[in-house]
Amino acid sequence: MKAMILAAGRGERMRPLTDHTPKPLLRAGGKPLIQWHIERLARAGVRELVVNHAWLGAQIKQALGDGGRFGASIRYSPEASALETAGGIATALPLLGEAPFIVINGDVLTDFPVARLIEAAAALDGETRLAHLVLTAKAGYPTGRDLTLRADGRVEPCGDGDAPYTFCGLAAYHPAFFRDVAAGAASPLLPWLLQAMARGQVSGEVQAGVWLDVGTPERLAEADAIAAGWTA
Numbered sequence: 001m002k003a004m005i006l007a008a009g010r011g012e013r014m015r016p017l018t019d020h021t022p023k024p025l026l027r028a029g030g031k032p033l034i035q036w037h038i039e040r041l042a043r044a045g046v047r048e049l050v051v052n053h054a055w056l057g058a059q060i061k062q063a064l065g066d067g068g069r070f071g072a073s074i075r076y077s078p079e080a081s082a083l084e085t086a087g088g089i090a091t092a093l094p095l096l097g098e099a100p101f102i103v104i105n106g107d108v109l110t111d112f113p114v115a116r117l118i119e120a121a122a123a124l125d126g127e128t129r130l131a132h133l134v135l136t137a138k139a140g141y142p143t144g145r146d147l148t149l150r151a152d153g154r155v156e157p158c159g160d161g162d163a164p165y166t167f168c169g170l171a172a173y174h175p176a177f178f179r180d181v182a183a184g185a186a187s188p189l190l191p192w193l194l195q196a197m198a199r200g201q202v203s204g205e206v207q208a209g210v211w212l213d214v215g216t217p218e219r220l221a222e223a224d225a226i227a228a229g230w231t232a
Helices: 033-043 057-064 084-096 114-122 190-198 217-231
Strands: 002-006 048-053 073-078 101-105 108-110 131-137 147-149 155-157 165-173 202-206 211-213
Touching: 002 033, 002 084, 033 048, 033 057, 033 101, 033 108, 033 114, 048 057, 048 084, 057 073, 073 084, 101 114, 108 165, 108 217, 114 131, 114 165, 114 202, 131 147, 131 190, 147 165, 147 202, 155 190, 155 202, 190 202, 211 217
Parallel strands: 002 048, 002 101, 048 073, 131 202
Antiparallel strands: 101 165, 108 211, 131 165, 147 155
């Protein structure tokens, strides 16, 4: 199984830290954020990785190389400017192949079991199920669209009276999910997710461990404290 780590964002809320360093290379617990993902994927047996990049992408390639020192093989999907999530994944599909794959945001810190993502990806059939999302209880800071999880495991937009959850940026997709997304063009993920949710093709689960959207200098300091405990 292959995995893609999303690393093309500019990191505006992290400025000035990201003026000269791409956000996935900011350090937590003595390692770049993206390295935590690479190592955890490799330990779980997911060693064929794709990393997209745009802002300061040469630094990402220089820092990670071919992935060999992490026990992985990394191929890169360069973007002249960030294509957003759906556009970036659609552009990288030739590197990801025709089987379901895992996608992880490069700017989150989490201990969610990679084995669960592998299981979820293997269950996607490309017809009745196209995507599986990992959710977390709504965070105490602004996040994306509120979603909810139904008793049968389907993910839908959150309505009145529903328990609100946030998409963690951890997911499994069947390539068919991106069938109509134009490669090389900017395209956000949410509209495509909402279409698939309306057809009942998106499942999900709620994570119970560590998850942090490392989107501000304050949350980077929090991530550093958490990850320092993992390396102690």
